[in-house]
Amino acid sequence: MAQFIDRGEDLAFLQSEYDRPDASLVILYGRRRVGKTSLLSEFGKDKHMLYFLATEESEAANRRQFKDLVAAYTGNELLKNTVPDNWEIIFNTLTQYESDQKKLIVLDEFQYIGKSNPAFPSVFQKIWESLKNRNVMVVLCGSLISLMEAQTLSYDSPLYGRRTGQIKLKPIAFRHYREFYGGKSRRELIEYYSVTGGVPKYIELFREERDIWTAIEKHVLSTRSFLYEEPVFLLRSEVSEIGSYFSLIRAIADGNRKMGAIASVMGVKQTGLTKYLRTLIDLDIIEREVPVTEDRPDRNKRGLYRIKDNFIDFWFKFIYPERSSIETGHAGQVMSKLRAGFVDRHVSYIYEDVCRQRLWQLAAKGSLPRRFNKVGRWWDGNLEIDIVATDGAGTDIVFGECKYTNEPMDIDIYHKLLEKKAAARWNEASRREYFAFFSIGGYTARMRELAAQKEDVGLFE
Numbered sequence: 001m002a003q004f005i006d007r008g009e010d011l012a013f014l015q016s017e018y019d020r021p022d023a024s025l026v027i028l029y030g031r032r033r034v035g036k037t038s039l040l041s042e043f044g045k046d047k048h049m050l051y052f053l054a055t056e057e058s059e060a061a062n063r064r065q066f067k068d069l070v071a072a073y074t075g076n077e078l079l080k081n082t083v084p085d086n087w088e089i090i091f092n093t094l095t096q097y098e099s100d101q102k103k104l105i106v107l108d109e110f111q112y113i114g115k116s117n118p119a120f121p122s123v124f125q126k127i128w129e130s131l132k133n134r135n136v137m138v139v140l141c142g143s144l145i146s147l148m149e150a151q152t153l154s155y156d157s158p159l160y161g162r163r164t165g166q167i168k169l170k171p172i173a174f175r176h177y178r179e180f181y182g183g184k185s186r187r188e189l190i191e192y193y194s195v196t197g198g199v200p201k202y203i204e205l206f207r208e209e210r211d212i213w214t215a216i217e218k219h220v221l222s223t224r225s226f227l228y229e230e231p232v233f234l235l236r237s238e239v240s241e242i243g244s245y246f247s248l249i250r251a252i253a254d255g256n257r258k259m260g261a262i263a264s265v266m267g268v269k270q271t272g273l274t275k276y277l278r279t280l281i282d283l284d285i286i287e288r289e290v291p292v293t294e295d296r297p298d299r300n301k302r303g304l305y306r307i308k309d310n311f312i313d314f315w316f317k318f319i320y321p322e323r324s325s326i327e328t329g330h331a332g333q334v335m336s337k338l339r340a341g342f343v344d345r346h347v348s349y350i351y352e353d354v355c356r357q358r359l360w361q362l363a364a365k366g367s368l369p370r371r372f373n374k375v376g377r378w379w380d381g382n383l384e385i386d387i388v389a390t391d392g393a394g395t396d397i398v399f400g401e402c403k404y405t406n407e408p409m410d411i412d413i414y415h416k417l418l419e420k421k422a423a424a425r426w427n428e429a430s431r432r433e434y435f436a437f438f439s440i441g442g443y444t445a446r447m448r449e450l451a452a453q454k455e456d457v458g459l460f461e
Helices: 008-018 036-044 059-074 087-096 111-116 120-131 145-153 174-180 186-196 200-206 212-219 230-236 242-253 259-266 270-282 310-318 320-327 331-364 411-421 445-453
Strands: 024-029 048-053 103-108 136-142 165-168 286-289 304-307 374-380 383-390 396-403 432-439 457-460
Touching: 008 024, 008 036, 008 136, 008 165, 024 036, 024 145, 036 048, 036 103, 036 136, 048 059, 059 087, 059 111, 087 103, 087 120, 111 120, 111 145, 120 136, 120 145, 136 145, 145 270, 174 186, 174 331, 186 200, 186 212, 186 310, 186 331, 200 212, 212 331, 230 242, 230 310, 242 259, 242 270, 242 304, 242 310, 242 320, 259 270, 270 286, 304 310, 310 320, 310 331, 320 331, 331 374, 331 383, 331 396, 331 432, 331 457, 383 411, 396 411, 411 432, 411 445, 445 457
Parallel strands: 024 136, 024 165, 048 103, 103 136, 396 432, 432 457
Antiparallel strands: 286 304, 374 383, 383 396
C-alpha cells in the first residue's frame, strides 16, 4: 500500500523496545496476511535492520541462507566463503560486527526452523544468552500461531521468560476503513469490512475494485483467486483433521451456536468437541460468548459460539456450501444467492460488532454520560439485546440496539428495548441506565424528538 495506516500503538511499543539501554527480544505473531511484515518494514525503515525470512526448507538450507545474508550485512568475506554447521558461528559474526547504531535482527517465519528441527528453540536460547548483553534488538516473527506459541511463549519452551515483550497482531479496526476507501459511504465501508475483516492483504485487493460485488466476484468467487482457497490453507497450516474443523465451523456458520446443537449436526458427543473449539478460539477464528452481565463467564452454561473472523464467516456462509456450483461454471447463480442473503445473513450481524466498537470510541472521547468496562450482548431465552455495556466497579449500564436496514428507526425500537432491559438482572436497585441506538438508515422525526427530550437516550451514526 502506498500509505501505512494504523498500527500506531504497535509501532510505539516496538520503538520503546528498541530504545531500551539493554538488548530486547520481542515475539511478534498473528494470522497470515495480517500485516506483520509490513509493520516490521515500517518500523525498520530508518534502522540498521537485518531481515531474514525462513522457509519450509531444511534447517541446513535456512542456515546457509541466513549465513549469506549476515555475510552481506557485515561485509565479512570469510563468512561468505564458509559453510558453518551451527548457528552460533553466524550469530557471533553478527554480534561482533561494529555498527554506529543499534542492530535490529528480524527472524520472520521463525517457526519453520523449529518445525524442521524441534531442538532449535534450545539452540536459540543459548544464542540469546550471548546476545542479551549486546546493543541489539531481536524480533522473532511468525504466522503459525500454534507453533509460535509452543516454540516461544509456552511454559515448556526454552525461550519462556526470555522475551522482553510480545505482540499478537490483530486485524485493523473498522474505524480506519475510511482511510483505505476514501469516498465510500458508511454503508459501503461496513460491507467491505464484513468481508475483509481488517486483514490488510484483503483490504488491498478489494480497494482496487469499483464496488463490493465486483471485488467478491473477482477475488473470492473466482477459482483462480487465492481467497477462494484461503480458509483451507489457513487451517491446514495450523491443524490436522481439517475435515473435522471444517464441519464444526460450517455448523456454526449455519446458525448452530450452542455446543449441543453443534454436536448434533456433526453427529458427535459434546465432550468430543472441546479440543476443536479450544483450538479455534486460540486461533482467533471463533469465540465463545456469554451474556455480558454474567460474573463468572467461564462457568456460565448459556455460552454461544460465533465465528470471529469476518472473512471466514463470509466464506463458510456463501462460498464453501456452493463450491460444486462454482467449479462447474455456475458462479453467476451463486452470486445471485449471495446478493439476496448478504445483508440479512451476514452484514447485519457484523454491523453489531461495528456498533460495539463505536461505543468504545464514544466512551474514549467522553461522548457518553455513563462509564463501562465491558461491552457485549445479552440474551435470555427468546429475549436478546444487541449491546449491553456495564461498569463492573459501579452502577452504570448501557443498553443499545443496532439496525442495518434502509428504513429509519422509529420509537417502537425504544419501547421494545425498555421491555427487554427489565429482564436483564444486573444491579437493578441502583443502576444508572442509558440507551444508545445505532441505525444505518437514520431515524424518524418521532425518534429524534424522543431523544431530544430524554437525557438518557443517544442516537448515533
